[in-house]
Amino acid sequence: xxxxxxRATISSxxxxxxxxxxxxALSIVGDRWTVLVLRELTMGNRRFEEIxxxxxxxxxxxxxxxxxxETDRLVERRPYSTRPLRHEYYLTEAGLAFYSVLLAxxxxxxxxxxxxxxxRAINYTHIPCGQDPGLGPVCEKCGGEMRQxxxxxxxxxxxxxxxxxxxxxFKAARVKD
Amino acid sequence: xxxxxxRATISSxxxxxxxxxxxxALSIVGDRWTVLVLRELTMGNRRFEEIxxxxxxxxxxxxxxxxxxETDRLVERRPYSTRPLRHEYYLTEAGLAFYSVLLAxxxxxxxxxxxxxxxRAINYTHIPCGQDPGLGPVCEKCGGEMRQxxxxxxxxxxxxxxxxxxxxxFKAARVKD
Numbered sequence: 001x002x003x004x005x006x007r008a009t010i011s012s013x014x015x016x017x018x019x020x021x022x023x024x025a026l027s028i029v030g031d032r033w034t035v036l037v038l039r040e041l042t043m044g045n046r047r048f049e050e051i052x053x054x055x056x057x058x059x060x061x062x063x064x065x066x067x068x069x070e071t072d073r074l075v076e077r078r079p080y081s082t083r084p085l086r087h088e089y090y091l092t093e094a095g096l097a098f099y100s101v102l103l104a105x106x107x108x109x110x111x112x113x114x115x116x117x118x119x120r121a122i123n124y125t126h127i128p129c130g131q132d133p134g135l136g137p138v139c140e141k142c143g144g145e146m147r148q149x150x151x152x153x154x155x156x157x158x159x160x161x162x163x164x165x166x167x168x169x170f171k172a173a174r175v176k177d
Numbered sequence: 178x179x180x181x182x183x184r185a186t187i188s189s190x191x192x193x194x195x196x197x198x199x200x201x202a203l204s205i206v207g208d209r210w211t212v213l214v215l216r217e218l219t220m221g222n223r224r225f226e227e228i229x230x231x232x233x234x235x236x237x238x239x240x241x242x243x244x245x246x247e248t249d250r251l252v253e254r255r256p257y258s259t260r261p262l263r264h265e266y267y268l269t270e271a272g273l274a275f276y277s278v279l280l281a282x283x284x285x286x287x288x289x290x291x292x293x294x295x296x297r298a299i300n301y302t303h304i305p306c307g308q309d310p311g312l313g314p315v316c317e318k319c320g321g322e323m324r325q326x327x328x329x330x331x332x333x334x335x336x337x338x339x340x341x342x343x344x345x346x347f348k349a350a351r352v353k354d
Contacts, residue, residue: 019298019336021286022216032207039199094289104281109198112271121196137314159196
């Protein structure tokens with residue numbers, strides 16, 4: 001079992017200033033780029049360029065966010081090639097646990113930030129019951145917890161197209177370089 | 178019933194760029210000061226100076242965040258005095274619905290960003306069952322949803338002292354001006 005994130009409790013000035021868990025959380029994830037990086041890692045995008053393509057972050061921004069997430073022990077770097085040395089980024093237990101916040105943001109965004117004409121970007125199948133759990137926080141069909149490892153995502157056509165287009169645009173831009 | 182937040186779906190560039198509800202949400206709440214303001218409004222602090230005292234934001238930062246939250250229709254301004262004209266800030270339905278995100282941040286922060294010696298900043302009583310619902314997303318005692326209007330907060334001594342001290346420090350600083 002991976003140890004708990006301790007930096008915020010020990011070395012972060014925010015942790016010394018306040019007992020508020022929300023303020024402490026924001027000292028680590030209170031930046032939209034950091035949350036977008038966690039979104040990509042949660043979706044299984046582990047490589048720097050994949051994350052860059054889907055978040056639209058500059059390499060400098062992304063490198064800084066990943067470094068902080070590693071220091072904060074939400075992310076672990078693991079080599080997948082030695083020549084040249086290349087790393088993949090994995091969520092730690094603390095990083096995986098952040099899924100509950102992403103799920104709440106998804107629910108709020110789908111409910112309040114979309115027109116009635118727009119469909120959900122991702123629909124899930126809740127593996128324990130085999131049905132669409134809805135927006136959560138618990139499965140609206142079986143009442144069970146929506147654990148990320150028990151959710152099968154199905155992208156909407158629009159969202160799938162959008163992500164493919166980002167990947168293609170990113171590759172095309174690199175070829176030009 | 179208050180209409181849904183529409184700015185992000187109509188005028189925000191992010192809404193045009195992506196169908197992702199998380200990215201859309203972050204275009205509105207992807208800034209730690211904005212979330213701290215929503216935390217205070219959720220706690221019932223409706224006045225500019227109360228929010229300033231508890232978030233530690235400068236007046237300029239706070240004014241900008243409140244203005245954006247109003248434009249995004251998470252917050253409504255209501256006059257409470259006419260001479261001089263003074264306003265209180267209230268959460269709209271969309272702003273109240275953001276509580277689920279604050280609750281998820283609380284749970285993640287209490288679980289991962291505290292030492293075992295530290296107690297929870299706030300414990301709740303879940304009114305429907307009269308027991309401590311724990312960290313959620315649903316009451317660990319009765320399994321019911323943790324709706325903000327059904328939760329009775331009880332501050333820890335440390336957190337109560339911390340908030341009183343902030344209020345006192347803010348007043349003292351104003352007297353000096």
